[in-house]
Amino acid sequence: MAERGVTPQVEWPARTDTSLSLNRMGTFDWNLDSGQMHLDTTAFEVLDLRPEEFTGTPDGLRVRLVPGEEIRLDARVAQALKAGRSHYGAYVRSRGRDGSPGWTHVQGRILRDPRGHPYRIIGIIRDAAHDPGEPGAAGERDEGRRRMTGVVERTTAILAHARTVNDVTDVLKDPEALGHLGAVSVMLGVVDGGRIHLVAEGQLGAYVPEIEYTRIDAPLPMSEAVRTLRPVYLGSREEFQDRYPGLWPYIEPLSVRSGVYLPLIAQGRPVGALGLLYTREGDFDAEERNVLMALGSGIAQSLQRAILFEQEHDLAEGLQKAMLPRRIPEVAGALIAVRYRAARMGRDIGGDWYDVVPLGGGRVGVMIGDVEGHDTDAAAVMGQLRIALRAYIAEGHTPGTAMARASAFLRDLETERFATCTYAQIDLTSGMAQLVRAGHLDPVVRRGDGSCHRVRVAGGLPLGLAAHEPGAAGAPDASAATGTGYPVTSLELHPGDTLLLCTDGLTERPGGDLDTGMSELMEAVRSGPADVEELADVLCELVGDSGGGDDMALLLLRRRGTPLPRGGGPLRHRLTPGDPDAPAMARHLIRAAAAAWGARGQADEIELAADELMTNALVHTDGVGAVSMRLTPEGRIRIEVDDTSSALPQRREADDWAVSGRGLMLVDRLADTWGVEPRGGGKCVWCEFAIPGGPDGAGEPGEPGGPHQESGAGHGGAVAGSPLPPREPGAV
Structure with missing residues (x-):
């Protein structure tokens, strides 16, 4: 009988190394403390790697892994180490020296010392191209389906919390979110009128600059996807070159072999487009296209929601700014700084306000307040209330009377909203200040020597609430005592002293109580610069991005130091x-x-x-x-x-x-x-x-x-700067 010479002679029973070699199973030994890794001969053959090319560390394996796979493998190892497991395994896509695709299975046993500290991993690396029911051969499609479906599920879950366009772009640029798709470049364009604005790119720095702004009718794949509302699939480099010659100069130097541009459609109209570029070559099958379309649909809904949130926020913020004073007048004898910061989320604009009212004769009125609610209606009510209170103050009403009239005005609006407010009327010549408070935070005073304290101002009900309403217990007594329901507290500001008025947006902290925020504010005021503009910037930075759920208003007034002659008091x-x-x-x-x-x-x-x-x-x-x-x-x-x-x-x-x-x-x-x-x-x-x-x-x-x-009035007299009216009975 003729011998089959092609069959190698193997001793029986076969040695372990022979069995592993015949089944293309290599071994590795990884010292976690030193970072060194050893591969045997078969492992080099499985990876199509030459020994002289190997660096002796896990980084040396990356050259044979498809981009993005090393991230997944590292995550699998890190998860096993953190969870205290003794084993881990993963299928990863690999590529040969000639670029041919393949699958490799990595499995490791984790060794730990008596204290549980991992110090070594010993495992196998094998060729998984022919695994039945697993990645490679017939199993490759199943693994790809599971992987891409998982990406869609994870990405959709993450995008559910995105409220701004930046949130959406951050997800797309995160390797953990879309890296499992295997794309080497991810691009997001937003439709802006007749143009597409490229707002994000990510993944390994392989950005293809299709110009920041492109016309929808431009001969580019992203423009075509938006224009036709159909995805554009490119299965080879030749397709890039033939169909889009204007884009080809940017694609040619990259290792890109295929790509897809998805229209992002929400409520029947395009809101943007998503571009994904790959190093793989070949067309996308029906199942891959379905998964990509599902991904595009989820991104489109999140993008539209983010755009609407930002538009509503811009509208509310514009309304808020229109309702605030356009400028703060210069007041002799004082330095004044104001700040307003809108809430970051959607229409959560709020009704915070500030105002400065020059009263003549070295006097000035300053106020700060907050209308209940976080929407455009709160901003509109704020504007009406601010103007009304300003008018009562300019008419010369006392602080308590002006506050009481403003409260009645807000009740007459029938908005079912209330507001808190603090008003201070200051004589800058003498330094005497009269303060009234309507359910608002107490003001803070920083003395010229740097000391800082809260001023306990006797308070009345928030504006808009009547004394007989539920929760207003004790208000009738205060009203009887003061005649207005808003008692006045006197305070003397010395030259160099600074008065601080703010809303609770400056003191609120997510997950913390108001006292914690107030303590941080007091410390910042105490240690901050003396200049009111610089101090205002420091206080705004104190909140930073930890706030965002509420808007914030801040007013600082520093009395100038002007020494008076002896006996110069009023x-x-x-x-x-x-x-x-x-x-x-x-x-x-x-x-x-x-x-x-x-x-x-x-x-x-x-x-x-x-x-x-x-x-x-x-x-x-x-x-x-x-x-x-x-x-x-x-x-x-x-x-x-x-x-x-x-x-x-x-x-x-x-x-x-x-x-x-x-x-x-x-x-x-x-x-x-x-x-x-x-x-x-x-x-x-x-x-x-x-x-x-x-x-x-x-x-x-x-x-x-x-x-x-x-003189603004001049000889001849004036009433608030206006000529005297005709003679009336009782006039001199």
């Missing part, structure tokens, strides 16, 4: 009708203060002008008034007379025999400027004198370039 004296001694005492105090403030030579004019204003208030009004005198930040002496009459004063032409009508004429002649300001239920008539040699006293009154020329 003077205030009560005027009661029927009290004959009150005007005389006021005149004596005014003359003494004028002399102490360096205006001894003008004491007669100052006293006479003040006497005329006091007489007008006592003779022509019924309410109790007051006269005050102070130095303004510009270095002028300002006299103010308050009364409870809303009738405005008028200049009259008095004949030679008239016994009245000359009061305002004298004030107009004597003072550098004068005017009238509304004060809630009454008014304030004021006049100012420049001190010779002071900041505003370089020229004599009436000379060009002197304070007379710079």
Whole structure:
């Protein structure tokens, strides 16, 4: 009988190394502590790797693995080590020296020391191309199906949490998300009008720059997919070159052999396109195409949702910014910084606001507030409430009265929303501040020496809530005590002190309580820079990306340090009708203060002008008034007379025999400027004198370039900067 010479002679029974070699099973030994790996001869044959090419570490195997497979294999090993298992196994796609595809099975046994620390892995590497029912041969399709289906499931689950376009692109660029598809380049384009905007690329840096913006009618595969609403499959490099010559120069230097461009369709219209490029060659079968279409459908829904969220957020943020003050006025005697940061998610814009209201005479009102809710309606209500409160303050109402009227205004809107607010009215000359709080956070004061503390401001109900509503227990007592329901707390700000007002978006922390956020805020204020703009930036960075669920408003006011002359504090004296001694005492105090403030030579004019204003208030009004005198930040002496009459004063032409009508004429002649300001239920008539040699006293009154020329009101008087109206009954 003829011998079959092609059959090798093998001793019986076969040795272990012979059995492994005949079945193309090699071995490896991996020292985890040193990182060194040993391969036997058969392992080199299975991997089609030459011994001199091997680096002696696991990285040396990567040259024979399909891109992306090494990531999966590393993850399988790491998972086994972390879980404390003794074995692991994985099928990976490999390629021969000539680029031919194949399958390799890796299986390892993990050795651990008595403490459980892994120090060595001993295993086998075998050729799995002919495994029945497994990867390779007939099993390759089953493994590919499981792998790609798993990618779709994992990617869809991750994209379910994506709320912005950046979230979607981060998923696509994550190797763990789409790397199992085997794509070496992943591109995402978003339809923007008649163009496609390429917003993301990822995977191994094999980005194909199809220009950041391309027209939908351009001869490019991504444009064609969007234009026709059908996927574009390219099975070879020749197809790239023949069908898209404009793209070929970018593909040619890459190891790309196939690709697919999927239209991302949501609600019947294209919202973008997804491009995937592969090193494999050949067309995509029906099952692969179905899986890719399912993947594209999931990405399209997530992308459309992210685009809608961003559009709604932009709309709400635009509305919010339109409702906030367009600019913050400069206020003499103070440095003011404001910040607003919108919520990051969808329409969660909120109703936070701030405002600064110059009140004249060295006074300023600052406020901060938060309307309940996180939507465009909250922003709209905020705008109405801010303007209403600003109007009440500008009319001259006291802080408590202005807050009470704003609360009634919000109730009249019938929005079923409430708002919290803090308002501070500050006299920058004296440093005295009056604060009212409506269910809001207490303000914080940082002193000039760096110390920091919260100001316990007596509070009333949030705006929009009536005292009789549920949860308003105790409010009637407060209302009876204050007359408005919003008691006033006094505070003195020294030169260099900083007042901080903020909303709870600055103190809230995900998973933490309000006290933790407030403690962090206090520490940041205490250790932060003195400059209000720099401090505002530091406080905004304190929240960073840990917030995002709520918007945030911040206002900082720092009183400038302007030393006053001796006796330079404000003077205030009560005027009661029927009290004959009150005007005389006021005149004596005014003359003494004028002399102490360096205006001894003008004491007669100052006293006479003040006497005329006091007489007008006592003779022509019924309410109790007051006269005050102070130095303004510009270095002028300002006299103010308050009364409870809303009738405005008028200049009259008095004949030679008239016994009245000359009061305002004298004030107009004597003072550098004068005017009238509304004060809630009454008014304030004021006049100012420049001190010779002071900041505003370089020229004599009436000379060009002197304070007379710079005055906004000017001689002749004004009501809030407007000409005097026609004469009314009761006017002087």
